[in-house]
Amino acid sequence: MLNRVIFMLVLSAVLTGCGGNHEQSTHARVSDEQRVDVIAAQSIPYQRQFSYTTQLRSSSSxxxxxxxxxxxxxxxxxxxxPVRRGDLLILLDAKPFRAEVQRLKVRLQSALEAQEQAKREARYVKKLVALKVMSVAAAEQQLFKLRQREVELNKIQSELITAQFNLDSTQIRAxxxxxVxxxxxxxxYYVQSGMTTLMTLMSPHHIQAYFNMDEQIWNYYFSGMKGDSSVRVHLSVAGSSRDYSGRLNVRNDPIHLSKGTLQVRAIFDDELSGVTPGCFRRVTLMAPHVDNxxxxxEKSIRARQNERFVYLVDANRKVVYRKVILGERIHAVRVIKSGLKAGDTVILNAPVKVELGRVIVPQLTETKAWLEHQS
Structure with a gap:
């Protein structure tokens, strides 16, 4: 009798414990369902931004x-x-050229004296011819000497101008x-006239940025443009808060067949302080029109190998799977190219494991409030 009483008490305790665990499990599952936050997919006006790496070139070098x-x-x-026009850049050894100038100056002085002597003799000869003391033929010989002296003087003067030019050329200016x-x-170093490249000067004005644009992007956004367009291109300089603005210049270059890209360029008319032609920089430009x-x-998107997907809540409050194709990221949100439509209810913070087809109690989060919380 005593054993039967003890058995009934143990059985009662076990059943009571099982019933309590079942109630706790049910309460936990309901609690989990109530904590599922959802948000509605939004359709917004969006102007796409493109970013490219480019090597800057000078339009004048x-x-x-x-x-x-x-x-x-x-x-x-x-x-x-940076240099200004007329700045001294390089000095060549001027000693041999200075010596040549000095030598020709001495010759010039001697030639001037010889010319003066020839002029005096010519005047004397003319007097003798007038007095009929000297024949005209003899006088012509003396006058010929004067003309020779003048030719020699002109030659030395030309040589002196060339020598002075060579001396000045030892100072190479911008x-x-x-x-630089x-x-x-x-x-x-020994440099040869007209052969050795001493350095290259590139203009800081009219800097050009060349970059390759995908053919599909070109055809969708920019194909109707020619020459200088109204599309602004922005260039940022590392370490500077200033943003330089240029214009997209469209050329009739052919599409690169193997890469499927088209080379386009941006032109920056203003002087770019802190930017050296030849360096690499990032340029950005906005699409010329706005799309919805x-x-x-971003946190509502999940990954499985190469797939990206989200969990939706359908009209019956059941969890469903939806594959999506991603677009650009804009801060904390992501553009969806395909897979969703405006108003679709997306699970915001999906658990590690979600049971498809499970009925939940969604808690809708306002998009504006969520964005404010993220910022």
Whole structure:
């Protein structure tokens, strides 16, 4: 009798415990369902932004070459230095050219004295001819000497002008405002007239940025443009808060068949402070028209291998699977190219495991409030 009473008490305790666990499990599942936050997919006006890496080029550059041959005495600038027109850049050894100028000056002085002597003799000869003391033929010989002296004087004067020009050319100056590039010279180098490239000067104005644009993007957004367009292109400089603005310049270049891209360029008319032609920079431009795009929070998107998908809540409050194709990311939201439509209810914070077809109690989050919370 005692054993039967003990058995009934144990059985009652076990059943009571099982019933309690079942109630707790049911309560937990209902609680989980109530904490599922959802948000509605939104259709917003969106102007697409494109970003490209480009190497900047100068629309005007000059390769400096010496007018004379000589030995480099000193180099006064370095790569990247900004210069103004007339600034001294390089000095060549001027001693041999200075000596030549001095030698010709001495010859010029001697020629001037010889010319004066010939003029005095010519005047004397003319008097003798007038007095009929000297024949005309003899007088012509004396006058010919005067003309020879004049020719010799003109020759020396021309040689002196050339020698002075060569001496001045030992000072190589900037022919325009620009930025120094490609200075590979060293002191003592021998440079040849018109052959050796001393350095390159690139204009800081009218900088051009070339980049390759996808053919599909070109055809959809920019194909109707020709020449200088109204599309603005922005260039940012690292370490500077200033943003330089240029214009998209459309050329009739052919499409690269193997890459499916078209080369386009942007032109920046203003001087770009802190930007050296030849360097790489990022440029951005906006699409010329606005489209309506579906956007959802980035955190609501899940991944499985190469697929991207979201969990939706249908009209019966059941969880359903939907594959999506992603577009650009805009801060905390993502553009959806396909797979969703405006008003679709997307699970915002999907659990690690979601049971498809499960009925939940969605809690709708206002998009504006969610965005404010993210910022």
């Amino acid at each position: 000059i390769d400096l070459k010496p007018r004379i041959s000589g030995i480099v005495q000193s180099i006064l600038v370095h790569d990247g230095d 022919p325009m405002d620009g930025v 590039s490609s200075t590979d010279l060293m002191k003592g 795009r579906i956007v959802i929070p």
